[in-house]
Amino acid sequence: MDPIIRINNISYTYPGSDKPALDGLTLDILPGTFTAVLGSNGSGKSTLAKHLNAILTPSAGKVYVDGMDTTDEGNLLAIRRRVGMVFQNPDNQIVANVVEDDVAFAPENLGVEPHEIRRRVDAALRQVGMYEFRMHAPHLLSGGQKQRVAIAGVLAMDPEVLVLDEPTAMLDPRGRREVLAAAESLCRERGITVVLITHHMDEAIRADRVLVLDKGRIALDGAPGEIFSQTAALEALRLTVPETTALITRLNAAGMRLPTTALTDEACAAAIMEALS
Amino acid sequence: MLKDITLGQYFPGDTPVHRLDPRTKLLLTVAYIAAIFMVGSWGGYALVFAALVCVCAVAHIRPKALLKGLKPLVFIIVFTAILNLFFTRGDDVLFQWKALRVTYTGLERAVSMVLRILLLVSGTFLLTYTTSPLAITDGLEKLLSPLKKLHVPVYELSLMMCIALRFIPTLIEETDRIMSAQKARGADLETGTLPERAKALLPLLIPLFISAFRRADELALAMECRCYNGGEGRTRMKQLHMSWRDGVAFLLGAALIAGILLLRRLGI
Ligand SMILES: Nc1ncnc2c1ncn2[C@@H]1O[C@H](COP(=O)(O)OP(=O)(O)OP(=O)(O)O)[C@@H](O)[C@H]1O
Numbered sequence: 001m002d003p004i005i006r007i008n009n010i011s012y013t014y015p016g017s018d019k020p021a022l023d024g025l026t027l028d029i030l031p032g033t034f035t036a037v038l039g040s041n042g043s044g045k046s047t048l049a050k051h052l053n054a055i056l057t058p059s060a061g062k063v064y065v066d067g068m069d070t071t072d073e074g075n076l077l078a079i080r081r082r083v084g085m086v087f088q089n090p091d092n093q094i095v096a097n098v099v100e101d102d103v104a105f106a107p108e109n110l111g112v113e114p115h116e117i118r119r120r121v122d123a124a125l126r127q128v129g130m131y132e133f134r135m136h137a138p139h140l141l142s143g144g145q146k147q148r149v150a151i152a153g154v155l156a157m158d159p160e161v162l163v164l165d166e167p168t169a170m171l172d173p174r175g176r177r178e179v180l181a182a183a184e185s186l187c188r189e190r191g192i193t194v195v196l197i198t199h200h201m202d203e204a205i206r207a208d209r210v211l212v213l214d215k216g217r218i219a220l221d222g223a224p225g226e227i228f229s230q231t232a233a234l235e236a237l238r239l240t241v242p243e244t245t246a247l248i249t250r251l252n253a254a255g256m257r258l259p260t261t262a263l264t265d266e267a268c269a270a271a272i273m274e275a276l277s
Numbered sequence: 278m279l280k281d282i283t284l285g286q287y288f289p290g291d292t293p294v295h296r297l298d299p300r301t302k303l304l305l306t307v308a309y310i311a312a313i314f315m316v317g318s319w320g321g322y323a324l325v326f327a328a329l330v331c332v333c334a335v336a337h338i339r340p341k342a343l344l345k346g347l348k349p350l351v352f353i354i355v356f357t358a359i360l361n362l363f364f365t366r367g368d369d370v371l372f373q374w375k376a377l378r379v380t381y382t383g384l385e386r387a388v389s390m391v392l393r394i395l396l397l398v399s400g401t402f403l404l405t406y407t408t409s410p411l412a413i414t415d416g417l418e419k420l421l422s423p424l425k426k427l428h429v430p431v432y433e434l435s436l437m438m439c440i441a442l443r444f445i446p447t448l449i450e451e452t453d454r455i456m457s458a459q460k461a462r463g464a465d466l467e468t469g470t471l472p473e474r475a476k477a478l479l480p481l482l483i484p485l486f487i488s489a490f491r492r493a494d495e496l497a498l499a500m501e502c503r504c505y506n507g508g509e510g511r512t513r514m515k516q517l518h519m520s521w522r523d524g525v526a527f528l529l530g531a532a533l534i535a536g537i538l539l540l541r542r543l544g545i
């Protein structure tokens with residue numbers, strides 16, 4: 001399968017900064033996959049995200065989205081339509097004061113026909129479970145609901161890739177669960193490629209692939225089970241392991257023999273049950 | 278406490294007045310304002326008042342809501358009345374006490390000025406009570422679109438208005454939060470002389486401005502990510518369209534103006 005996003009040895013240095021935020025990064029993302037990106041503060045996660053839809057263009061190297069070069073100005077709208085981006089603070093992404101008008105913003109910008117916009121807006125709101133709230137004022141919604149409206153606003157562009165930059169950082173546990181469930185169902189049910197940037201290891205467990213960034217480079221790359229069993233390597237990168245892995249590691253240190261690849265709560269519980277019986 | 282400020286004052290509803298096209302309502306409001314200045318007889322005021330009452334009844338707006346809206350204007354109304362009452366020159370003196378002289382012309386002018394202000398303000402309130410801010414913005418954009426030929430950025434202006442409306446509640450909430458935080462640190466925002474209070478406001482305004490700029494920055498980025506590239510080639514999900522209702526509204530508006538002119542002619 002051809003990668004939907006192909007990143008070829010890119011480097012990027014912010015103007016006025018002396019050390020590069022991205023430093024020779026190469027990465028292919030396959031369509032329909034769920035990729036989680038981890039890394040400590042300042043490791044270059046947001047900078048990488050902004051390269052995926054041509055908000056930033058590399059100082060060296062190339063990024064191709066669906067075969068289109070992001071440095072080519074003529075591709076700009078086509079790229080942004082294909083790669084939707086959701087940010088941390090839902091309050092600062094919502095443009096209109098009625099939910100459905102906000103979701104309509106992107107297709108309106110793209111010049112889509114009015115009845116087709118209506119169809120996409122309704123479909124996007126249903127997809128994230130916010131259809132009943134379509135006539136509400138965004139500022140009266142909870143954080144998780146606002147963030148789902150922001151996701152719907154991007155879905156209305158009919159994107160192939162959804163990039164979420166710490167979408168749950170400002171949410172309570174319930175809002176976090178809602179947003180993650182929405183992202184996961186978009187990937188699994190609609191086949192949208194999801195790139196989730198996060199600080200919470202637990203959110204990376206369900207991904208197909210986990211990337212760990214460090215100093216603008218990919219430090220670790222693999223399936224969640226592979227990555228999280230490397231406790232020492234993760235600690236060297238100032239990251240902790242998920243709670244399930246931490247528990248298993250401690251139990252193993254106490255003499256049990258559990259697989260470190262049991263990452264989800266259910267798998268971990270099942271492994272412990274099996275070892276005990 | 279800041280949250281108590283009602284903005285836009287829109288009362289959602291599904292009456293024939295609510296369903297009118299916002300362009301119709303905007304144009305009729307302008308016509309209504311012009312009509313008030315055409316009134317030349319007491320009968321004319323009565324007619325405008327009757328029209329206002331009818332629209333209120335159809336739109337299910339209670340008179341109490343209108344009166345509440347007029348409350349902040351009490352000072353201006355009293356001021357206008359006094360000015361006209363005591364400072365109109367004329368020979369038909371009604372009564373005189375030392376230097377204060379009230380003439381019949383003055384009394385007449387004071388009453389008619391007060392009536393004009395009341396009718397004018399209530400009429401424009403009816404517009405904002407029955408039309409959502411977004412619909413007003415949309416209507417204005419459409420009505421002003423011929424100005425695009427003169428390179429007036431009509432679309433951008435309407436988007437600015439829309440975003441401002443969207444962020445007012447967010448910024449009010451934020452102000453509340455910063456105020457509570459400053460009060461918790463012992464800031465005193467409510468007592469003291471005026472300069473003292475102005476000074477106490479500074480630690481409130483600075484964080485508010487910084488946060489507003491950060492928000493603007495992030496919003497601009499989010500808009501870019503959602504393919505915003507100016508008003509050119511943009512479509513709208515909600516199309517405005519006029520119906521027979523709007524035709525009826527225009528006819529009634531024309532009838533009102535004709536009635537005013539007729540009464541003025543007849544001097545009733
Ligand atoms: N606008 C900017 N101007 C200059 N330097 C920047 C800018 N934004 C980020 N940087 C620098 O680039 C590096 C990578 O930043 P980036 O925001 O990509 O990190 P991150 O992994 O997203 O961190 P966080 O977890 O805090 O969001 C950091 O050293 C940061 O200081």
Ligand SMILES: [Mg+2]
Pocket residue numbers: 045046047165
């Ligand atoms: Mg970041």
